[in-house]
Amino acid sequence: MFLAGFSAVPTPSKHLLATHWLQSEVHNGGFSQFFSNSTGVLAPEAVAGSSGPSECRAQRIWWKNA
Template sequence: MNEAADHRDPLYWRTIGPWWKRISIYDGGALFLRQFAAAPEAVGHLFAAHWLQSEVRNGGFGQFFSNSTGVLAPEAERGFRAIGMPMAADVIASQIASFGPAYPREQDDRELVLEKRDRVVNRLIKTGNLIALAVRGRQMPPGDEAFWGLLKEENGGFLAAADRFALENDPDLA
């Protein structure tokens, strides 16, 4: 399958397109959750999975979590499971878990966690504590490269999986 050609007009976009402006990722967790809950389940899965893969492809998980899009991380994990990409969903789950027991929906709260992580790593580098830095690295969740590979390969790749899910779950596409 030629993923570059499919990217121009993915079929799944017909499912999420009508909802694109009806679900805000820019105005905080409470509004997002309320609007997201109003969407059909298949739309929600595709909407969240689309946003996450788009952001991570563009700038990695760091960009995803530091931007407003990070509000939908738990929904994106469920979306990837729904479209048949459980290994990608596991990477997302590991990333979410690194924020602690309660995932921060608000962008400022996620930024605080990310900044604290950066300070710890920078302190370890400055002090030359390479052993602690290596241990810290082993404690970090799988990163961008692992996820990018899964986006290309798992279940035929993201575009194929998302299109297949849309065809199977959107009666307007049948």
């Protein structure tokens, strides 16, 4: 249900939302929390949105461990 509506969102907004959840979940409980919660469905968008000057600490960790 979520992914059906999410597909209509503009790509930059998808990346922003996904990287927000990546950062929030990783800072709260680690990557295992990100992937074990429903937010894990946003992993492809989190990867796509994790490059560039606005990278957060969680995104840098993502790339280091990917």
